[in-house]
Amino acid sequence: MTAELATIIDFIRYGASRFGSAALTFGHSYDNALDEATHLVLHTLHLPHDLSPNYAQARLTAAEKKSVLALIERRVRERKPVAYLTGEAWFAGLKFKSDTRALVPRSPIAEMILNGFSPWLDGVPVRRALDLCTGSGCIGIAMAAHNPDWQVDLADISDAALSLARENIVFQDVEERVRACKSDLFSTLKGEVYDLIVSNPPYVTEQEFAALPPEYAHEPALGLKAGDDGLDFALRILDEAPKHLSADGWLIVEVGESERALTKLLPRLPLNWIEFEVGQMGVFAIARSDLVKHAKSIRTALKTR
Structure with missing residues (x-):
């Protein structure tokens, strides 16, 4: 299923959907699934949190996909706030x-x-x-x-x-x-x-x-x-x-x-x-x-x- 994911925006959308379907609780820096997914994806890709939307269609490498998906699944499985997974908060x-x-x-x-x-x-x-x-x-x-x-x-x-x-x-x-x-x-x-x-x-x-x-x-x-x-x-x-x-x-x-x-x-x-x-x-x-x-x-x- 995740093989169809290719771009930054694909993974942000997937992460938000995954968080929403898992009925996670938000409130640690972010109050919604989309913002949490954005933080997680951009951090994993070593990109700035205010990345221009022009990069939304940039494609991920196989290694990057693996890292992003692993963090998304940890967020769902462990119910750990995204700031603790990434080690940073704004x-x-x-x-x-x-x-x-x-x-x-x-x-x-x-x-x-x-x-x-x-x-x-x-x-x-x-x-x-x-x-x-x-x-x-x-x-x-x-x-x-x-x-x-x-x-x-x-x-x-x-x-x-x-x-x-x-x-x-x-x-x-x-x-x-x-x-x-x-x-x-x-x-x-x-x-x-x-x-x-x-x-x-x-x-x-x-x-x-x-x-x-x-x-x-x-x-x-x-x-x-x-x-x-x-x-x-x-x-x-x-x-x-x-x-x-x-x-x-x-x-x-x-x-x-x-x-x-x-x-x-x-x-x-x-x-x-x-x-x-x-x-x-x-x-x-x-x-x-x-x-x-x-x-x-x-x-x-x-x-x-």
């Missing part, structure tokens, strides 16, 4: 190394980075920024790459994730402005103050985690699970962030589906929920001044929930 217009040491880069915060965090940082001078729960380092490194004047710290509790983040720091050639450090949230960052703190912490509830499709089993549970309401880490961040933010600083956190639990728990906290091109995706921004003003209710929620 985030905020940049390529990152990706493997099972950390979650696949996929946060909607990429859109905020490309938009300069407007309007939240409009008129706010940023010298130092922190990517808390950094994982692969994609958020913090992208912030540094798109803002050459920023000094950025990456923090994570996982030694495995930090090793990948450090590789990505070198890969993106930002060693002079980005450092990675081991920390359980802010535990080893005493005295450090930032103009911007961005975090994509674990926020999946125990119930949601148990129901996740097989693709997510390849990712470290440490980067996903966050208690019965998904707020184990978000509440701690809200509580501790003011000590590490400058007077005009901002905190931006992704909590995904746990948005509902957070707004129910702290209904008066003035969280600004971000609207993305595809709609609201559980990311909020809040100024340090508002965190200080509502510090008592945050602390109470953290202790009593």
Whole structure:
């Protein structure tokens, strides 16, 4: 059957059809079968991800066909995210190394980075920024790459994730402005103050985690699970962030589906929920001044929930 496949577009179409018929789950960098198949085919052929459509009819060699088909079948058989099969993922217009040491880069915060965090940082001078729960380092490194004047710290509790983040720091050639450090949230960052703190912490509830499709089993549970309401880490961040933010600083956190639990728990906290091109995706921004003003209710929620 596959002997009839000849060109790049043939294999992309076949891969997408194969993924669709196998009822795979998408959501790790790509949200559909066609984009995943395109990534897989172009990576295997050592071609750029933005290859001109003029090359769509280029024919594959026998060896290339064998390599592409093998990866397509692995994606179906193993249910492993395509980023782990290819060892790379794209985030905020940049390529990152990706493997099972950390979650696949996929946060909607990429859109905020490309938009300069407007309007939240409009008129706010940023010298130092922190990517808390950094994982692969994609958020913090992208912030540094798109803002050459920023000094950025990456923090994570996982030694495995930090090793990948450090590789990505070198890969993106930002060693002079980005450092990675081991920390359980802010535990080893005493005295450090930032103009911007961005975090994509674990926020999946125990119930949601148990129901996740097989693709997510390849990712470290440490980067996903966050208690019965998904707020184990978000509440701690809200509580501790003011000590590490400058007077005009901002905190931006992704909590995904746990948005509902957070707004129910702290209904008066003035969280600004971000609207993305595809709609609201559980990311909020809040100024340090508002965190200080509502510090008592945050602390109470953290202790009593």
